[in-house]
Amino acid sequence: METDCIKEALPSGTRLLHIGPHKTGTTAIQGALFAAKDAMPEHGVDFPAHSRHPMEAALAACARPAMMGDVVPTDKHWTRLLDAVRATGDRTSVISSEFFADAEDDETIARIVEQLGGERVHILITLRPLARIMPSQWQQYVQNGLRMGYDNWLEHMLRKAPYEQPNPSFWRRHRHDRLVERWTRAVGPERVTVVVVDDGDRDGLLRTFEALLGLPANLLRPVPDAANRSLTLAETEMLRKLNVEFRGNGLPDELYSKLVRNGAVMHMKNSCSPTPQDVKITTPRWAVEAAGEIGAEMAGTIAATGVRIVGDTALLSAVPKVSEQVPAAPRIAPEVAAQALYGALAAVAAAPVRHTAPAKARTVHQTSSKELVRVLGHRCLKKLRRR
Numbered sequence: 001m002e003t004d005c006i007k008e009a010l011p012s013g014t015r016l017l018h019i020g021p022h023k024t025g026t027t028a029i030q031g032a033l034f035a036a037k038d039a040m041p042e043h044g045v046d047f048p049a050h051s052r053h054p055m056e057a058a059l060a061a062c063a064r065p066a067m068m069g070d071v072v073p074t075d076k077h078w079t080r081l082l083d084a085v086r087a088t089g090d091r092t093s094v095i096s097s098e099f100f101a102d103a104e105d106d107e108t109i110a111r112i113v114e115q116l117g118g119e120r121v122h123i124l125i126t127l128r129p130l131a132r133i134m135p136s137q138w139q140q141y142v143q144n145g146l147r148m149g150y151d152n153w154l155e156h157m158l159r160k161a162p163y164e165q166p167n168p169s170f171w172r173r174h175r176h177d178r179l180v181e182r183w184t185r186a187v188g189p190e191r192v193t194v195v196v197v198d199d200g201d202r203d204g205l206l207r208t209f210e211a212l213l214g215l216p217a218n219l220l221r222p223v224p225d226a227a228n229r230s231l232t233l234a235e236t237e238m239l240r241k242l243n244v245e246f247r248g249n250g251l252p253d254e255l256y257s258k259l260v261r262n263g264a265v266m267h268m269k270n271s272c273s274p275t276p277q278d279v280k281i282t283t284p285r286w287a288v289e290a291a292g293e294i295g296a297e298m299a300g301t302i303a304a305t306g307v308r309i310v311g312d313t314a315l316l317s318a319v320p321k322v323s324e325q326v327p328a329a330p331r332i333a334p335e336v337a338a339q340a341l342y343g344a345l346a347a348v349a350a351a352p353v354r355h356t357a358p359a360k361a362r363t364v365h366q367t368s369s370k371e372l373v374r375v376l377g378h379r380c381l382k383k384l385r386r387r
Contacts, residue, residue: 006310009214012044013090015117016124016212019183020098021173023136024126025197025205027053030096031223032206036215045213046093048084057081058097061112062104068145069257082115094213101125101173109186123183123192124212126205127176129318130291135281137174139236141167143261145253147243150236154287176316177301189306196311208310229269232278234330238337239265259344267343272336279330285322292319 010016020026030053033040037047049057057080059066060073085093095116103109113121134157138150148156148166156165163171173179184192193212198204206220231239239260246256283291296317303313 006208006211010092010122010212012092012214013120014092014122015085015120016092016094016122017100017113017116018094018096018124018126019100019179020096020126021101021176021179022098022140023133024098024128026096026098026126027225027228028222029126029205029209029220031225032220033094033096033209035223036220039219040213040215041091043213043215043219044092045215046088046091048088048093049081049095050084054081054095054097055099058099059102061115062100062102062108064099064102067257067261069253069255069261085116092213094209098173101179102169103182104172106182106185109182113186121187121191123187124195125176125180125183125192126195126197127316128197128199129316129320130174130295131283131288131318131320132199133174134287134291135283136230137170139231139281141170142236142240142243143231143265145243145247145256147240147247149240150281151284154283158287158290175298177298177305180302180305180307184305184307189308192305192307194302194307194309196309196313196315198311198315204311229274230281231265231269232274232330233281234279234332235268235336235340236281237330238332238340259347263347264340264344267346268336268340271339271343272333282323288319288322292317 018026018029033047034049034052040047054077056066056071056073056077060075060078064073066072081095085095100112103112134154135150138146138153141153146153146166153166157163157167157170180192180194195205195208203222206222207217209215210217210220242260242264246260299313299316303309
């Protein structure tokens with residue numbers, strides 16, 4: 001099923017809520033909207049969030065926990081965003097966070113809609129094929145502490161009922177037909193737009209947002225963001241094995257957030273670009289075909305809801321060509337490992353050093369490796385908490 005492009009903008013005063021879900025171009029949209037926030041008001045559109053992505057506000061609204069070790073979302077985060085939205089008055093405004101897709105019950109969704117403006121709220125959902133989402137979502141879960149390998153993870157998500165372990169959020173986000181149905185129950189099909197993202201049209205999603213908001217063509221521009229790139233297979237495997245050691249030594253979540261995700265991984269992403277020689281995360285044929293079947297089922301259900309659909313729903317069941325060649329073993333380049341290590345060390349160095357009373361002397365050789373890791377971790381955490 002293919003639909004026409006948007007010919008008419010949403011009514012003036014609409015509060016457009018883009019709920020993702022994850023891995024459907026959300027970061028690109030948020031970056032473009034934030035970069036244009038000073039230019040959009042001239043055209044009657046406001047971007048009320050105080051940052052590119054109001055993640056904590058969305059998590060608080062949906063009563064969901066933060067990413068491992070991150071700042072705990074509170075009602076203050078959500079209230080601050082609501083106050084900014086209300087300050088836009090009768091003007092059109094746009095809010096975007098993929099974490100709104102984590103709202104799992106009708107009561108929560110109805111409350112979010114009512115607090116954002118009730119009948120003024122229009123829901124925008126962006127979708128991509130499951131086969132393309134799965135490898136990206138797996139490596140993102142690894143960046144949040146997951147220790148399970150990709151093939152094993154696929155088995156759990158696609159073959160082991162009730163398909164909720166180790167990441168129950170996956171199908172809450174990516175059973176797209178049920179996601180559309182949940183939000184349609186809150187606002188009605190006439191106030192839901194589903195956009196099927198075409199990966200072959202790099203700027204198509206930006207143009208769709210412009211059309212919905214009544215913005216001039218090309219006002220929204222891509223914003224390069226190295227920190228948002230996906231990890232290679234070698235990088236993800238290095239991180240996954242680090243996660244095993246991290247959990248095995250009982251280190252605190254806050255340390256993971258500061259030193260690993262926002263230290264080692266972030267610096268590695270910003271400093272190292274993937275090369276053609278890097279092994280990509282590849283999905284086996286059986287999983288790709290299973291994703292295609294689920295995608296076809298979801299496309300039919302979404303069409304039956306009566307929501308506005310922009311793009312070709314046939315893309316949701318597309319099965320990408322799978323190489324029969326056995327991929328080479330992933331090898332982490334020395335410079336990549338060095339940048340990751342430097343990122344962790346830089347995060348530690350950024351914490352102020354305070355002198356304490358000397359402990360009883362004991363040589364490194366008298367201490368087990370596990371105890372060394374544990375002691376180093378807790379010392380780093382103390383420094384970070386003093387900031």
